[in-house]
Amino acid sequence: MPILKEHHEALRNKVRDFAEQEIAPVAAELDEKEIFSVDLSKKMGELGLFGITLPEKYGGAALDTLSYIIAVEELARVDSSQAGIVASHNSLGISPIAVFGSEAQKDKYLPGLTTGKKLWAFGLTEPTAGSDSQGTKTTAVLEDGEWVINGKKMFISNASTPISAGITVQAVTDEKDGRKELSTILVDQHTTGFTVEKIHNKMMWRAIDTAKLSFDNCRVPEANLLGDPGMGSKIMLKTLDGGRLSIAAMGLGLAQGAFEAAMAYAKKREQFGRPISKFQAIGFKLADMDMKIELARNTLYRACWLKDQGKPFGREAAIAKLYCSEIAKEVADESLQIHGGYGLIKGTAIERFYRDQRLLQIGEGTSEILRMVISRKLGL
Numbered sequence: 385m386p387i388l389k390e391h392h393e394a395l396r397n398k399v400r401d402f403a404e405q406e407i408a409p410v411a412a413e414l415d416e417k418e419i420f421s422v423d424l425s426k427k428m429g430e431l432g433l434f435g436i437t438l439p440e441k442y443g444g445a446a447l448d449t450l451s452y453i454i455a456v457e458e459l460a461r462v463d464s465s466q467a468g469i470v471a472s473h474n475s476l477g478i479s480p481i482a483v484f485g486s487e488a489q490k491d492k493y494l495p496g497l498t499t500g501k502k503l504w505a506f507g508l509t510e511p512t513a514g515s516d517s518q519g520t521k522t523t524a525v526l527e528d529g530e531w532v533i534n535g536k537k538m539f540i541s542n543a544s545t546p547i548s549a550g551i552t553v554q555a556v557t558d559e560k561d562g563r564k565e566l567s568t569i570l571v572d573q574h575t576t577g578f579t580v581e582k583i584h585n586k587m588m589w590r591a592i593d594t595a596k597l598s599f600d601n602c603r604v605p606e607a608n609l610l611g612d613p614g615m616g617s618k619i620m621l622k623t624l625d626g627g628r629l630s631i632a633a634m635g636l637g638l639a640q641g642a643f644e645a646a647m648a649y650a651k652k653r654e655q656f657g658r659p660i661s662k663f664q665a666i667g668f669k670l671a672d673m674d675m676k677i678e679l680a681r682n683t684l685y686r687a688c689w690l691k692d693q694g695k696p697f698g699r700e701a702a703i704a705k706l707y708c709s710e711i712a713k714e715v716a717d718e719s720l721q722i723h724g725g726y727g728l729i730k731g732t733a734i735e736r737f738y739r740d741q742r743l744l745q746i747g748e749g750t751s752e753i754l755r756m757v758i759s760r761k762l763g764l
């Protein structure tokens with residue numbers, strides 16, 4: 385079993401202090417007004433949270449997966465939007481370039497992406513291809529040494545902020561006998577023919593940017609292909625295995641934050657002449673929350689440990705994502721119940737947690753798809 389080392393605890397304390405001092409005071413307002421904060425991203429970059437597992441030569445912090453996951457967990461304990469920015473950028477933005485990029489691509493893109501001044505997105509989902517990631521319709525045709533890209537992407541994180549630097553897109557590069565050749569291509573932000581449109585009025589994750597993208601005869605150099613032609617599915621699926629760990633960390637951190645809010649409220653709120661924490665019905669709810677969080681943390685940290693040991697971790701990442709996102713829902717719901725009517729009022733942390741947890745059972749593999757992934761690992 386993984387054992388937390390001193391440097392993990394030091395990082396936890398550092399990120400916790402940052403989240404409490406810098407994010408907590410502004411989280412409700414950013415959520416209410418749907419503001420992506422350039423300032424907070426810059427500060428999270430200065431803290432070393434972008435490219436946290438990358439080698440130092442790219443400006444990374446060269447830490448292990450467990451460190452990264454603890455950082456996301458601590459951000460999500462306070463605010464899912466800022467945690468989502470870090471998780472999407474590291475797991476979906478940086479990771480495919482770091483793992484599958486050529487030396488030239490890594491040298492060109494990675495140093496800028498570790499600063500907090502540039503974000504990179506990941507475009508798999510399309511209006512008609514969500515869970516079915518092979519349903520991609522976006523095409524990329526090689527013409528005069530350039531890929532000509534046409535198509536649309538939907539729900540893409542970090543893609544339309546003032547500091548968005550580009551995106552890795554999955555596109556069909558060939559089709560024979562009904563079989564698609566899927567490849568991944570790097571597209572810089574201001575390339576002609578590439579347009580972004582911010583999606584407004586999300587119920588959750590309101591301070592993280594989500595966008596619709598269009599590619600209309602967008603031309604990028606042939607050298608922007610990531611990996612070989614036809615490697616698209618492999619790159620995307622491997623990226624999602626890692627991404628599931630960070631979504632799980634968001635569930636765990638959110639559950640921890642909701643639990644702490646419930647504990648504090650239950651000790652303070654008095655009814656029938658005593659704190660409501662003294663009623664067994666409330667104490668049992670808190671005990672169940674504590675148990676679920678403990679199990680979620682052990683499950684997630686073990687998956688990280690397997691990854692850090694270079695062992696297969698796909699099954700464990702799927703279980704961690706499914707379990708952490710589902711207990712986040714249960715813990716947030718019970719925490720809100722403990723807050724009574726006050727938990728339903730906008731501006732309270734628990735009201736925001738209750739909304740924010742909902743994405744976790746949908747993004748990067750819905751709970752239904754995660755159960756399919758796990759059952760396939762069982763050979764079913």
Ligand SMILES: Cc1cc2nc3c(=O)[nH]c(=O)nc-3n(C[C@H](O)[C@H](O)[C@H](O)COP(=O)(O)OP(=O)(O)OC[C@H]3O[C@@H](n4cnc5c(N)ncnc54)[C@H](O)[C@@H]3O)c2cc1C
Nearest residue numbers: 506507508509514515539540541594746747748749750752
């Ligand atoms: C805020 C936000 C951020 C996101 N960020 C990104 C991003 O950065 N990059 C990116 O590429 N995508 C991103 N996504 C997209 C996200 O990954 C998809 O929403 C998700 O994969 C589900 O796709 P869908 O919404 O099209 O739902 P659908 O696939 O249409 O699913 C609808 C329902 O049908 C169920 N279903 C589908 N197929 C099956 C099946 N075979 N068996 C049983 N049930 C099934 C699903 O579980 C779900 O309940 C983001 C989404 C949101 C909301």
